Amino acid sequence: MTARVLIIAGSDSGGGAGIQADIKAVTMLGGHAMTAITAITAQNTLGVQGVHPIPTEMVLAQIDSVVADIGVDAVKIGMIGSAETAAAVAERLTKSDLAHAAVVFDPVMVATSGSALADDATIAAFKALLDRGMVATPNLPELAALGGEEAVLAHGCSLLIKGGHGEGETVIDRLLETGEGEVARWEAPRIDTTSTHGTGCTLASAIATGLAQGMPLEPAVARARDFVRLALMGAPGLGSGHGPMGQQFVRNDGLFTGPALNQITLPANDYATSVAFYKQMGLTQIVDSPGNGYARFEAANGVTLSIHVGDGAAGGATTYLESGALDAWVAYLARRGVQFEQMPQDEEWGWREARLSDPAGNRLCLYQAGEYRRYPPWRI
Missing domain, CATH: 3.10.180.10 (2,3-Dihydroxybiphenyl 1,2-Dioxygenase, domain 1)
Structure with a gap:
């Protein structure tokens, strides 16, 4: 059966991040992408010019509509829009019809361009989402805003620390588990590109797709990292700032679990x-x-x-x-x-x-x- 992935996130009018990046990643990895849009942004490669949060009741209505008919195997949460929506979504995810779904939480706070996408109250409300999450995927600044490794692990979810904001020519990503510490680490050369808009969204959605397809967390992360790197290498070079990735060009690259002739x-x-x-x-x-x-x-x-x-x-x-x-x-x-x-x-x-x-x-x-x-x- 096709893996069903519900994306709870904001829309990026420039198509680089948000639900646009999520849909491309899920689709290219063989899943079915569904959305509950939390905010509409006026956004391009240079920055975010405007944000319009979607009312919480409409976000919940989108979730209810999808769950009632199609069903959900995994959930990816990105830009949440408001503290009210964060609390309501966290509560909705505890209901029986979503209790089985793996939740990947990407605690989006700042866009690649530097524009803020979450206020202090919303960040504080992230705690309820961490309680429900299977894995959180913060970058280094987001991890610091959440209180560090121990603060996140205290919620019982796994923690994937993304190293893209670190220094040096090698990017190090680390997977940590509550009570076990670091259980996996990936190191790879930094890709020299400005087309990095949507990397976090793409990674989290790719992980969610793997989990929805029945993959364990560690191989789901490994495949998702490969997908992100290939998308960075295939970026089309659009815009004058941080351009979109090339998810649409990641094809026949051994990312599927079955044999592929390529x-x-x-x-x-x-x-x-x-x-x-x-x-x-x-x-x-x-x-x-x-x-x-x-x-x-x-x-x-x-x-x-x-x-x-x-x-x-x-x-x-x-x-x-x-x-x-x-x-x-x-x-x-x-x-x-x-x-x-x-x-x-x-x-x-x-x-x-x-x-x-x-x-x-x-x-x-x-x-x-x-x-x-x-x-x-x-x-x-």
């Missing part, structure tokens, strides 16, 4: 000739190691294909490359001298296919299948 390595005879061939096919070269006879290419959907000189001989397998505009793609390649053994034709199984071989003799099929690839009429 890499193929083909044998090659002549390195330069094979590299030129696959670049001409429209793949983007991302690794160039001629001394090792190895090159890797990325397809439009994030799947990678490598060629390796000396890695066996071309065999009987066929590699399939898909395009939504097959005829135009084949015509483009043919005009540039690519030789086809079969020009595009409709097959009885519903695909349109063209066939050729690469310089090493590996067989390729260029095809267009639409919904027939994953959802043929005879799908079992």
Whole structure:
């Protein structure tokens, strides 16, 4: 069953943080995102120009509507809007229809731009949410405002301390449990980017999705961290300030619990000739190691294909490359001298296919299948 994640948070009109970041993270990780919006903000990459809190009774109505029909496996709480809403949401989460749901609490106080998103009364009301939370995910300034590690752990929830606001070239994130102290730690090089708007929202929602999918907390955190780092690396570079991340570009990166086919390595005879061939096919070269006879290419959907000189001989397998505009793609390649053994034709199984071989003799099929690839009429 699809994991159902309820996001209780504010809206970011610039699409970088808040429920917009949450929905993207949950969706890209295979969950179903639902929302109870606590505040509407006028916001862009430069800052927050205005905040309009949603009345508490409307926040609760959104929660009730979702729970009554769709159901909830995990809850992510971000910007809460007001002390009244914080207290009311904490009480609502104790009801029997949400008692089973894992709660991830991201105690949002300040936007990446530096704009305040919670007053002192609201921060004081966070205690009730910590009592209900499975894990809290503060950054270093938020942790200090909450009273430090022991103060948070005293509420009985796990604590993920995010190290992005720390000094140095290495980011250290630490997971702590009540009575056990630190149980896990992750260290990774700091990513040099200004596109950091929404990192906390994305991380918390990614954790919530993992918990909703039945993952234990530690692996859910580990996967969520990987997702955030990939989204930072894929940021589109929008805006003049702290830009949005690239959640939409995190694809086929081993983030799912089941097996995923996302890499193929083909044998090659002549390195330069094979590299030129696959670049001409429209793949983007991302690794160039001629001394090792190895090159890797990325397809439009994030799947990678490598060629390796000396890695066996071309065999009987066929590699399939898909395009939504097959005829135009084949015509483009043919005009540039690519030789086809079969020009595009409709097959009885519903695909349109063209066939050729690469310089090493590996067989390729260029095809267009639409919904027939994953959802043929005879799908079992």
